[in-house]
Amino acid sequence: MSDEDSRPVHIRRRGLDPADELLAAGPLTRVATGSGADAGSQWMATTHAVVRQVMGDHRRFSTRRRWDRRDEVGGEGVFRPRELVGNLMDYDPPEHTRLRQKLTPGFTLRKMRRLQPRIEQIVAERLDAMARAGSPADLVEFVADEVPGAVLCELVGVPRDDRAMFMQLCHGHLDASRSQRRRAAAGEAFSRYLLAMIARERKDPGEGLIGAVVAEYGDEATDEELRGFCVQVMLAGDDNISGMIGLGVLALLRHPEQIAAFRGDERTAQRAVDELIRYLTVTYAPTPRIAMEDVTIGDQVIRKGESVLCSLPAANRDPALVPDPDRLDVTREPVPHVAFGHGVHHCLGAALARLELCTVYTALWQRFPTLRLAEPAQENRFRLTTPAYGLTSLPVAW
Template identity: 40%
Template sequence: MTSTVPESFPPRACPFHGDASITEPGPMTKVTLRSGQEVWAASRHADVRTVLTDPAFSANRANPDFPNPTGRRFQQDRGLKPSLITLDPPEHGPARRAVLGEFTVKRLAALRPRVQEIVDAHLDAMLAHESRTADLVEALAQPVPSLVICEQLGVPYDDHEFFQSRSRTLLSRKAAAGDVRAAADELRAYMDKLVGEKEPTPTDDLIGRQIAKHRAEGTYDRDALVSLAVLLLVAGHETTANMISLGTLALLQEPEQLALLKADPSRTPAAVEELLRQFTIAEFVTSRVAVADTEVGGVTVKAGEGVLTLGNAANHDPAVFAEPDRLDVTRGARNHIAFGYGAHQCLGQNLARVELRIVFDSLFARVPTLRVDVPVSDLPFKDDATIYGLHSLPVSW
């Protein structure tokens, strides 16, 4: 059976679930992308995990057969080093290990007080509004992770409007290919200049430490570091920002679930996992292309065939998650794949968890009367972006 992914991506059937056309977990199915490319869609939890761990599948987006839901294709056609998320073994392992030390439990524990300071400062500013109203995206969800990742990387936060606007274009499903390429080029040029400024005297931040580390090992590659820094900057603020706004909305829509967190903040870690599972905002990021014939879910995927890994459908698979469409902050299921799975699982996942836990605990403790000012149906969801979220969230208290 073959179905078609429409030219214009449909909104999620429910804001809290997957795209209307391909949301239910089921057998491996052929779908036709807007470009006309026919690929497999893996929607069951087990099938998605198989695709993300089987060496027969490649993450190389330069492969012309790689599934591309947006219809745009960006190959490494100018001699630029590929991003970490596009590398396959044997290159991927050493590249990932080189930066993994920046995201250790010890380093993140040391970061917690600073994240708390950032959250408190933004809540102070929000609560100072005489109108007792705010756009939660603008007041909290966007600036907190942006400032955190800027400080971690060593990127000047004063430049946040520049990189946030380019990130929005880069992640847009509707932007013209030329605009997306221009945004990517501008981000890369910005980061290349910043890395160059740090090279004479490496600073005590992720970029500076990577310069010093690789120089000491004789493996320094400026282009590769620029690619990594752009990836971390974009992913580090876009994903967590969207989860803050969506998670806040979901909890406000479920007062009984929110009451459980207010009564016992020790439940927040489990609630964060449940919200990550429920939204799975990076729906298509982990897709793959087969480089050898292999079997998945009872069908043979041939070399050269692409596979869309539908993480949101997989995270609502009733074979794995009982009553998957119900938000249950006590579920505590860490077997979701909102951060991907296998060797390419998100580097910054534990940083995201730290930020989300601190934000939700602080927000609902300090603003117990928080409420959304418009019906959910009137909210501007990011149906036009490859990372799902909210463009704005009007609230009052």
């Protein structure tokens, strides 16, 4: 059995596509979880309609994880480990509503417009570095692995002199190849830095995410909530956008007739980005949903306490969502895909992600109009151990 075949079915991929067995699964399927003493099973939802139904029903399907016997499903007690304080996916309404409303000032349309020139500058700097390295060069090394972190540091408000160290801690916390002890040490240092930065922002709020929240709400958002949310933003935003940049460029180079979308007007480019997000869907599945009561979906009963894993790649390749879903077509009108989730937990940073991707793809082909793959397509190396799907490298030439 290959390493790919031994992975849980919901994270198996076939190049740019979800694995055949994932696409062939029924609307609700039992899948194995864990191994040995921890072995068990949970439901996996794969069709667009069922995924939206589960993710859109926060009253009957909770994202909050249970950690001890006092915190039973539907019970009164709430036990939340420190590492999940501020992580919006571990909150149900009304707690979730309270916290999300306080974090929204950092993601307004006005904020995104203010951030756009800086995103364009960051992308230009990384393309300059790739050009200086000369052809061929690794697009993942120079662009996909660098742009997202720099943009997120700008969003959060990390001082420029601290950003290299800050991203080193972030990546150390994410790196699955490290020992658990080393990852935990990096995570603790990451948290200490954030708490110190939050203390500075409370005294003198800046223009970043933390400054915007404390200026608007003061102590209504606690230091630990802000710290946890920043960790969530960095860990999710860095890996997901890195994966999308690399895979998006690969998909376009495999379909060169579609690159023209990024040489036209802004609306055409935005539509193309949305199709790439649907087609590639780098997030395997969001936090599992736990049934708060017995729920019937179709002819299947989900019992109280059972969990449902929602496969976003499978849902976005559902023929009920879009005709010929396995075909990349950047001229499609946007459809209600679930790459950013659905319901109360819809990604708060979706607008930033779209802006960032549109900026990267457009600038890349303006700068390198003859860009091409430097290796045969079958040589592409995909990431198998990171939270989001992507490439370990993408050699390109021009």
